[in-house]
Amino acid sequence: MATRQTQILGRSVTAPSVLLLLAWSLAPLAATIYFSFTYYNLLNPASGQFVGIDNYSYFLTDPAFLASLKNTLVLVGSVLVITVVLGTLVAVLMNQPVIGLNIVRLMVIAPFFVMPTVSALVWKNLLMHPVSGLFAWIANSLGLHPIDWFANAPMLAVILIVAWQWLPFATLILLTALQSLDGEQLEAAEMDGAGPFSTFFYITLAHLARPITVVILIETIFLLSVFAEIFVTTGGGPGLATTNIAFLIYSQALIQYDVGGASAGGIVAVILANIVATFLVRLVGKNLEA
Amino acid sequence: MASITLQGVRKTFGAVEVIPGVDLAIEDKSFVVFVGPSGCGKSTLLRLIAGLEDVTAGQIRIDGVDVVQVPPAKRGLSMVFQSYALYPHMSVRGNIAFALKMAGMNKAEIDRRVTAAAATLNLTPYLDRKPRDLSGGQRQRVAIGRAIVREPKGFLFDEPLSNLDAALRVQMRLEIATLQKSLGTTAIYVTHDQVEAMTMADKIVVLNAGRIEQYGSPLELYERPANLFVAGFIGSPKMNFVTGAPAAALGAATIGVRPEHVAVRPGADGPRGSWSGRVTVAEHLGSDTFLFADTELGTVTVRAAGEIGLKPGDSVRLIPDSARIHRFDQAGRAIRG
Numbered sequence: 001m002a003t004r005q006t007q008i009l010g011r012s013v014t015a016p017s018v019l020l021l022l023a024w025s026l027a028p029l030a031a032t033i034y035f036s037f038t039y040y041n042l043l044n045p046a047s048g049q050f051v052g053i054d055n056y057s058y059f060l061t062d063p064a065f066l067a068s069l070k071n072t073l074v075l076v077g078s079v080l081v082i083t084v085v086l087g088t089l090v091a092v093l094m095n096q097p098v099i100g101l102n103i104v105r106l107m108v109i110a111p112f113f114v115m116p117t118v119s120a121l122v123w124k125n126l127l128m129h130p131v132s133g134l135f136a137w138i139a140n141s142l143g144l145h146p147i148d149w150f151a152n153a154p155m156l157a158v159i160l161i162v163a164w165q166w167l168p169f170a171t172l173i174l175l176t177a178l179q180s181l182d183g184e185q186l187e188a189a190e191m192d193g194a195g196p197f198s199t200f201f202y203i204t205l206a207h208l209a210r211p212i213t214v215v216i217l218i219e220t221i222f223l224l225s226v227f228a229e230i231f232v233t234t235g236g237g238p239g240l241a242t243t244n245i246a247f248l249i250y251s252q253a254l255i256q257y258d259v260g261g262a263s264a265g266g267i268v269a270v271i272l273a274n275i276v277a278t279f280l281v282r283l284v285g286k287n288l289e290a
Numbered sequence: 291m292a293s294i295t296l297q298g299v300r301k302t303f304g305a306v307e308v309i310p311g312v313d314l315a316i317e318d319k320s321f322v323v324f325v326g327p328s329g330c331g332k333s334t335l336l337r338l339i340a341g342l343e344d345v346t347a348g349q350i351r352i353d354g355v356d357v358v359q360v361p362p363a364k365r366g367l368s369m370v371f372q373s374y375a376l377y378p379h380m381s382v383r384g385n386i387a388f389a390l391k392m393a394g395m396n397k398a399e400i401d402r403r404v405t406a407a408a409a410t411l412n413l414t415p416y417l418d419r420k421p422r423d424l425s426g427g428q429r430q431r432v433a434i435g436r437a438i439v440r441e442p443k444g445f446l447f448d449e450p451l452s453n454l455d456a457a458l459r460v461q462m463r464l465e466i467a468t469l470q471k472s473l474g475t476t477a478i479y480v481t482h483d484q485v486e487a488m489t490m491a492d493k494i495v496v497l498n499a500g501r502i503e504q505y506g507s508p509l510e511l512y513e514r515p516a517n518l519f520v521a522g523f524i525g526s527p528k529m530n531f532v533t534g535a536p537a538a539a540l541g542a543a544t545i546g547v548r549p550e551h552v553a554v555r556p557g558a559d560g561p562r563g564s565w566s567g568r569v570t571v572a573e574h575l576g577s578d579t580f581l582f583a584d585t586e587l588g589t590v591t592v593r594a595a596g597e598i599g600l601k602p603g604d605s606v607r608l609i610p611d612s613a614r615i616h617r618f619d620q621a622g623r624a625i626r627g
């Protein structure tokens with residue numbers, strides 16, 4: 001993009017796709033905003049009239065909203081902590097020269113390729129099932145009482161499943177970053193008398209600050225809208241125990257057939273996501289500078 | 291402040307023998323330069339001394355104590371890396387203080403030492419900057435600051451100036467040499483640049499394929515090279531080597547004469563023992579002229595002081611200074627006497 005001419009050329013060539021993308025993302029948003037101000041219930045043919053902010057006040061004052069907001073934050077926060085901490089440790093371990101590393105790498109990466117619904121089903125029926133699950137079997141053979149995960153620790157169960165899915169992503173990004181850590185820096189630290197722990201905290205972790213930021217930002221975007229894992233396992237329950245915002249909107253729209261209310265919820269979710277994103281970028285984004 | 295002694299030091303990487311066996315005694319307070327072509331094992335030898343690599347066999351003694359089993363940080367040596375290896379997320383202060391912090395030194399003492407080191411190296415205004423906001427020369431200084439602040443027994447430098455431009459290299463060369471003398475700390479300095487070696491060293495170790503070809507003062511190497519390799523490696527432009535009849539006449543397999551010890555005169559006639567030739571290239575540096583002349587003995591390089599009015603195609607007579615001809619035997623060893 002050196003000259004004015006190439007600049008103009010570049011812009012005119014990219015313009016169509018930019019416009020298409022804009023239309024693609026703006027049209028549904030516009031429709032959602034429109035529906036959020038109307039009374040629109042799939043069971044009621046007399047729908048369509050403008051109701052102002054009724055949908056919003058209804059959605060925001062619903063006790064389920066606060067509960068699901070809290071659940072969303074707990075879910076996102078816990079999964080972030082688990083994946084970043086474990087991801088860092090696994091990446092550091094995988095960065096060591098070990099025999100059979102390729103197989104280990106493949107195994108660590110594999111969960112990322114499993115569809116959320118499938119992995120949630122596997123966890124639900126094969127691992128966490130209180131009667132026939134692997135965990136129950138382990139607990140029984142140790143003489144312990146098996147946990148009924150989805151009844152007694154539903155949120156923890158969902159967090160574990162989602163964290164399991166996102167661990168490979170964090171590990172991969174952090175491993176790649178580790179491999180770019182300058183070997184002479186580590187040797188300099190060794191000469192300076194830093195032991196393994198000091199080296200990890202002062203050199204490795206500092207080097208990983210930026211990729212960790214990237215992991216947090218990307219994961220947050222996806223974790224705010226976790227749905228399949230909840231839908232397949234707990235259905236948002238028991239009660240509201242595992243209902244996050246995404247699931248709440250779904251239940252408004254397709255369980256209560258309230259499209260207007262669901263749209264209002266969708267807009268609220270968009271705003272919340274933006275708040276969280278802005279907050280995160282402020283908080284950790286300075287790592288991305290320079 | 292330490293003497294460093296290597297005894298039968300060997301290093302192999304798998305099946306590859308990089309250092310076949312080195313014996314070397316480095317005196318206290320001296321500045322020793324390892325010089326040799328790329329890949330000859332200079333860095334490896336330095337890293338063995340630092341403890342960053344394990345020796346395959348042999349002893350490394352610092353002040354008489356064998357340190358082969360001692361971890362790098364405990365050997366009391368500090369190292370300046372070719373890439374500087376500064377910690378990018380720490381300030382200059384943090385970089386210089388890191389080793390002291392790791393040693394658990396108290397804050398006041400760390401501050402005092404960092405301030406002193408920064409003052410020595412003209413880094414005081416930059417103490418709170420990050421390495422990425424410094425120029426190449428300043429980064430180099432930080433790396434040196436990190437080395438001196440520990441007040442080590444010895445400095446190890448691995449081609450520390452190779453990333454700097456020519457002018458800065460000359461300046462830093464001087465600064466490092468001066469600093470080393472004023473601190474009186476033993477230093478080992480690795481370079482492939484023989485000018486750096488000649489200007490900085492008290493003693494030079496010429497390495498070739500992991501072997502020490504000669505160990506001596508710069509002038510010793512220049513005046514009395516032990517073998518063909520050292521003769522060809524030390525000095526710029528390279529020494530002229532002649533085999534055949536002229537060498538046999540002096541009872542040698544090869545004779546060598548440095549370009550600055552060949553006199554040149556225009557025309558085709560000259561005294562006995564001189565060679566006739568034709569100028570192929572003349573490099574005019576102002577202070578010196580480098581002539582490359584085709585002779586029946588091959589290309590001969592001449593270094594003449596000042597400007598001489600010769601140009602390519604001119605016939606010349608080349609007169610080697612018979613007192614400064616080096617003689618080498620069949621195996622390439624210098625013949626003395």
Ligand SMILES: Nc1ncnc2c1ncn2[C@@H]1O[C@H](COP(=O)(O)OP(=O)(O)O)[C@@H](O)[C@H]1O
Nearest residue numbers: 303306308326327328329330331332333334335
């Ligand atoms: N870790 C290593 N593994 C295998 N070979 C190595 C290793 N380090 C260095 N070498 C080999 O040892 C030789 C000397 O390397 P080095 O000491 O870096 O040379 P120099 O610093 O003189 O250029 C080279 O041939 C290099 O390929």
Ligand SMILES: [Mg+2]
Nearest residue numbers: 332333334449
């Ligand atoms: Mg080297």
